[in-house]
Amino acid sequence: MKPTLLILAAGMASRYGSMKQVDGFGPNGETIIDYSIYDAIKAGFGKISFIIREEFAEAFKAKFEPKLAGRVETDYVFQSYDLKPFGITEEIERAKPWGTAHAVLAARNQVNEPFCVINADDFYGYDAFEKMAKFLTTEVSDDTYSLIGYQVDRTLSDYGSVSRGVCQVEDGNMVAINERLKVYFKEDGSVAYEEDGQEFPLDPLTRVSMNFWGFTPAVFKQSEPMFKAFVEAKKADPKAEFFIPLVADGLIKTGEAAFKVIPTDAKWFGVTYKEDKPIVQKSISALVDSGVYPSNLWE
Template identity: 55%
Template sequence: MKPTLLILAAGMGSRYGGLKQLDGLGPNEEVIIEYSIYDAIRAGFGKIVFVIRKDIEEAFREKFGGKFDDKVKIEYAFQAINTPVEGISELPEREKPWGTAHAVLVAHDKINEPFAVINADDYYGISSFKAMADFLKNDCAPDHYSMIGYQLDKTLSDAGHVNRGVCEVDEAGHLTDVVERHKIQRTPNGIEYEENDGQHPLSPDALVSMNFWGFHPNVFEVTRQHFIEFVEAHRDQPRAEFYIPLVINRLINEGKIDLTVIPNAERWYGVTYQEDKPMVQEAFAKLTAEGQYPKHLWK
């Protein structure tokens, strides 16, 4: 059975100032998602599931309708601020969606096979999809997940700070912890992140998560159970977010899974800020000129 690619595309793009999921950046106005889908298809993925908001469904279908339907199966799942979850009778009022793990959870009825999760607005590199597909086809199990790990210095933006999940890995290559670090950027002292008490250094070679995960479908049920507990613990915190690493760290700490970190030397490209756009456009033009991608992805 071919694995599925779950694309988280319900973000608001507040720092970017618009719907960056659909902003054309390739030589023919291709969006970043299209390169991920192209890479996934040639790596052997058999289905794409988009997690989007209802208010952008028409724009998504207009952008992608029929473009690659003959190459891969496409499905949609919808995340709202308070998309209901079985086991919770009433969700508290919110100011924003519950976060990435909740976004995964809303796709539970679309996926029954091993699957990968990515962000819609990140470019992950050709080799990363091949490595993830190989894992999902050959090694994925109810107690064995994976993650593509990127070198921190290849994931930074020159336009401003970024947040990254910094990973700790044991000698067997298994994730032991992932800690979200905020406001990471290059400074005169090197790469640093910001905490309440000031700036702290990070190694440029540190492995970080770019939200490229490989899961067995049993993750849906454990995530649902953890979400029920999270909601009860954060009913009075309308901005609390239920992130994927919260679920993963708990499963690791409870000894329920091993998670293999697959190192990747590719450079990340993304559009956190409008100022990132020219750099990403230049990168896709270069990759196309080098023959990594055809000039017209879908012709």
């Protein structure tokens, strides 16, 4: 059974058409999401599932169906504010949905095969998709999940600090993930992070999570009770979000699942600052020039 690629895109639709996620970065206006889908198809994924808000379904279909028809199966998962399907009857006022792990839970009735979760607006590189596809077809089990671990120095911006989930790895498995809110290059090219006004060095080869995870559908049952407990604890905080690393941390602590850290030396690109855009365009242009991608992805 071919694995499914689940793309976290519910956050991108609110200002559809004027956002970095649907901005053109390739030579023919290809978006970053186009490159992820292209790499996933090449790596052997059998279905692309977009997690979106329902009111943007038609706009998404109009954008992606013409390109993907005949190439790969597509599906749409709707992330909503309605908590009744989780047995939560209390009305809770929210300005935004409940975060990435809640988005994954939204797919629980539509995904029945091993799957990978990625962000819509991150450029991950083919190596990551190839390694994840191999893991999902040969190694994954209900108690063995994975994430792609990027070298921190291959994920930073030259234009300011970024937040990164820094992985603590033992025997190839993640034992903890620590959110570092200010990670940056120093003037001498070394990497550091700041916490409580203090600066700490960070080995440039340290593995970080860029939200590229591999699961079986068992994670839905494992994470649903965690989500209910989270909602109960955080219902008064309209900004609280239920993130995938919270689920990973919970499963590691209870021993329900291990998370293999699959290393990649691929360069991750993202547009954190507006100054990053020309760099991403240049990087993609170089990949096209060297033959990694065709100049027109979907011709």
